[in-house]
Amino acid sequence: MTTKRTHITIRNNKIFKNGVLFFEAAPYLTLKDFLKAAWKNLKVKYPKFYKMDEVSKLGVLAAEILLIDEPHKAFNEEEVGVILSNAHSTLVTDTEHWNSVKDDSNFFPSPAVFVYTLPNIMVGEICIKHKFKGENAFFITEQYDAEMIFQHFNLLKTQNKIKAAIGGWVDQSQDDYLVEMFWAE
């Protein structure tokens, strides 16, 4: 059966690893500045991080901390999946793209923004960073449904599709965000 090994929570500019405070920044920092500070703190050289939209950064940041102890090294790349969920898909980035195309007199769509208007791009970013080639899925639910994500992982495991996975919730709305991410094997 599944053993829940590591769990990350990110909210209110605080990061918790297995319930213990891992990093915090001043609560008045914007999400953008918090993400920058939290990533810098990890001392990981990965310039691609700065090109991502904020919700992808949240996911990539949480995954990086989740995998510090390298639990994934025990598996081959096809055996690790990523199963994430949220409520707002990519609404913040969608709004940014929309604002760049809604007026014909002020029409300047950017491919660098548009590519992030899909929630599974974050899954792709995590897979690229850690070389995960197993199953992917992105579910949209009103609230975090940990049971549903675990069930999906357990079924994939029962059917020998994957042996381990990153799962959880990475959500960003105009005025809030929340990450609940776990590693399971």
Place this chain on the structure above:
Amino acid sequence: MKQVYFTGDSIISSLGFSSQENFNQLKNGITGIRKMNNPVFYPEPFIASLIDRQKVNVLFPDDQYTLLEKILILSVKDALKSSYVDISSGKTVIILSTTKGNIDLLDKSLAARFDKQRVLLWKLGEMIAGYFGNPNKVRVISNACISGVLAINDAAMLLQNDIYENAVVVGGDIVSKFVLSGFMSFHSLSPEPCKPFDTNRDGLSLGEAAGTVILSVNPPKQNEKLLFAGGASANDANHISGPSRTGEGSYIAIKKALKEAEIETANIDHISAHGTATPYNDDMESIALSRHNMSSIPVNSMKGFWGHTLGAAGIIETIALLWEMKHNTLIQTKGFQEAGTVEPLNVITQTEQKELNYCLKMASGFGGCNAVLVIKKVNS
């Protein structure tokens, strides 16, 4: 594990308002892709495959529902006609596949008419489940262009493992200024109707559609049955907006789906590829198939008929494959003229008869994602 049967389906697209109407058009080689000039969608002329929206409003006049909600509901209703599954039963789950849902509601002129939550995808799922009085939590999958295949794989897995008895898998997306302008900015749209696998292919055509496929563990009455045999997804772990040069994720997904189906590559009679007609996608698929020694298996792409219908694509293209199998018919690849992929493919150029027992559906999308499913025909 339980066997999972395909028991009913529906396609609503530029080519018609049922699977039968669509399949007739596919057999006759009719495309729904047109040149358009409509500034509501895009400031300049563009190419797309659009549903007859006037007809949608005649068939479904209730303006409490958005255009996308209307076509999704119409498609589920139509699919239920051909299936024995009870959608209001607690044993039935509804799974929705969409990439952008009601994204057109970001437009102020439309937003005023609907609740603010309607732009959210879980709410779209609730609108569909609520319409049909389904008591279960609706599952919404938004995973770029593999959403549809992934949703069918998800449904099959839930049924195989006794979580539910039936699944109604519905998917859809509409063409909007949001999506058109984004793909335009990527320079991934062709100025002409798309040409999958062709040497002169220069990009995709966008389309809109809704599709529904109904799965059940309870076998249909007819002797000939179509079963879900296997499915898998995999990530390239390479690039977010370009496919892998080695077809890595696609290769892995094919390998795992065939393993679940307990068959060899040589058993596959026909492949329905993703075939978007972008230079990179079609090359990538040719490489993935070549790595499996599957280059000589007859392959087609439906994109030349419907365009790329995003969240509907995996579903309506799987339905087309089910109908090809039912009628032992290979449908031509509309828009293809001259071979031009980096590895050779046996592209179907003329619609013809062929006995089909095992077929494979491929899909790939942004975020490096790939998904595959295998369908099997049995006679009992």
